[in-house]
Amino acid sequence: MEESIGKLWHRTISRLARVEHQAATIHLRDIERTLGITFRAFGGDPGLRMAQAPERRHGARRRLLARIAGTEEKVPQASLGVATLRLPAQISTFADPQLNRELYFWLAALAAVSPGVAGTPDEFCRNQQATRLALSTWPGLNARYRRLVAAHLEQRLPEERLPVPERGTERAVRQALQDPGSVDALPSPAVTPQPVPLWLTMEGAPAGAPPFASGSTIGENAGHTSKNDATSIAHAATRVEYERQRNGMLMPFRAESLLSMGEYARVNRSEDDDPDARTDVAARDLDQLAISADGQRARSRVRFDLDLPSAAEDDIVLGAGISLPEWDYRKSRLLEDHVRLIEMSPCGATPAALPNHLTRTARRLYQQFEALRPARRWVKAQADGAEIDLDAVVRATTDRACGMQAVDNVFQSQERRERDLACLVLADLSLSTDAWVSNEARVIDVVRESLLLFGTALTATGDRFALCGFSSVRRNNVRFSRLKDFDAPFAAAERGRVLAIKPGYYTRLGAAIRHASNLLEKQAASRRLLLILSDGKPNDLDLYEGRYGIEDSRSAVMDAKRHGLRPFCVTIDRESPSYLPHVFGAGGYAIIRRPQELPQQLLRLYAAMTR
Secondary structure (H helix, E strand, C coil): CHHHHHHHHHHHHHHHHCCCCHHHCEEHHHHHHHHHHHHHHCCCCCCCEEEECCEEECCCCCCHHHHHHCCCCEEECCEECCCEEEECCEECCCCCHHHHHHHHHHHHHHHHHHHHHCCCCCHHHHHHHHHHHHHHHCHHHHHHHHHHHHHHHHHCCCHHHCCHHHHHHHHHHHHHHHCCCCCCCCCCCCCCCCCCCCCCEECCCCCCCCHHHCCCCCHHHCCCCCCCCCCCCCCEEEECCCCCCCCCCCCCCCHHHCCCHHHCCCCCCCHHHCCCCCHHHHHHHCCEEEECCCCCCHHHHHCCCCCCCCCCCCCEECCCCEEEEEEECCCCEEEEEEEEEEEEECCCCCCCCCCHHHHHHHHHHHHHHHCCCCCEEEEEEECCCCEECHHHHHHHHHHHHCCCCCCCCCEEEEEECCCCEEEEEEEECCHHHHCECCCCCEHHHHHHHHHHHHHHHHHHHCCEEEEEEEEECCCCCEEEEEEECCCCCCCHHHHHHHHCCCCCCEECHHHHHHHHHHHHHCCCCCEEEEEEEECCCCECCCCCCCHHHHHHHHHHHHHHHHCCCEEEEEECCCCHHHCHHHHHCCCCEEECCCHHHHHHHHHHHHHHHHC
16 A cells, blocks of 8 residues: 555656656657758768767756656756767657757757857856857847747746845856857856756866766767667766776685575575666666776677687688778878778688579569660661661652752661669678578578679679678778679679678778779779668777768768769668768668568669669
8 A cells, every 4th residue: 555655646746747748749860860961051060970868967956846756857968079969869848849849950050060169168158159159150040049048948947936046147047048148157156057958068078067068978878879769768978997806805604504405495586686677767867877998808708709710711812902091080181001901702602503482582583674674776877787777768769859968878777785884782791790680580691682682683684793792800801702793694603602601790881892992993884883781880899980980981982972983872770860871971872671671672772773
């Protein structure tokens, strides 16, 4: 009874204390694509990714009901970092959903101009300067900003209800919102003002910043938004020193206190030893996660197959290695000969026929793609040819009879027009492709089927194409698998190499794109298409992670476009909208929501792009 009454009281008081408007909620995932385009149109850094903002404990005064219910202690505060723009996962601040939506776009505009005032040490003044800069740069935002300020001021605690020491701070915050730039500093820096959802914090803010700007995050550990889990929680992270535990003092005990076999009694284990079913609740209560380096390599404990195999078991090396450049966005320059790429052929590949379960699909696709093959046609009115053009003869005879000069082009010839097209398919063979997409297949199995069906279908069109794969282990070992060359037919040997590919290692995408572009550029074709099959972001064991890998991949894609190639990425990564538009452009990628449909969708995209 006591527990039931407690739960009823908690639900009741929480409902009364709630200030969010659930019916007007706007989710970041629903407008992320439009918001990203708007942010870049405002002049924001195109290399920033958008992620969920962690909730932070603000420590400001709360309403009485909120204190009783224990709510409103933490709020998600938008922040801008070197590599990430973090926004609340959802906004239900106002009763009008249009205002909640406008708040997202206002924060995007504020983030676009904030780097211009980053030299201001005080977060309070920095937000005022950024607001003034945004309103002067885009006057059309003034009306939207005024609506947001008016709605927010109605929700703040009235000045007369605050203690006297806090009234000056609240008055300054209100004036800074209504007239940005008119307040030089907070009257009482020790007083914590209420959070302002219209302002941004800067990651790595100084220690003396007000609480609405507090907290620093580290790299990718804060604010990760999962597309697969709508209830994911973002956390701020801080680095701490790892304290190596040593053996403690041995506690003496009496040996006769131990139970003997005859005294053993089978009882249920304590709940403390059982898995906690409410770990999500415990994680939500954490203010920040502590991260420390213990000096051990986690990858060696998690995966035993990440080390390179012996030469006898490894793939067949086809050359001494190729030196390639890599783009370092931090230095804004291309590092020449920074990467070593090794061409390889899959080990243990034997000539093979098409698997039985793909035969029917391959036959159907072959018939469909056969329609893309250009047919022979007759070219009339030629000076020389295999047959007489009767229409031209009649026209010439009539012209002579009328006293006009006749044309002697009275022959017709048959010519065969070829599709002037070359395509290279570059497949990601990293360890992430070892993940299961269903009870029957892994990602690598879907990639194999895609390459086999793609090669069979393109045989019907007569197009020149090549099939390759790649993975990497740091910059000195980028592994590039040659599965089918442009001059080779798609026969049993090529199918055997496709069937022999295995997942492993990491994804140094930039180097693979550069080498594939060099191969494709040598093909004498008017249209050259580079198709990239991927299932995740660029990454490797060294610095090739996060924005570094994304910027290098973007640089490789831009180089390919400058040489007349058309790169296009087909991915099954659901988080790809956060980085693929920056790498390949708005129309340079396609997302396959169901990995099992990759073979059919890949061929459909190819037909649409080359028709």
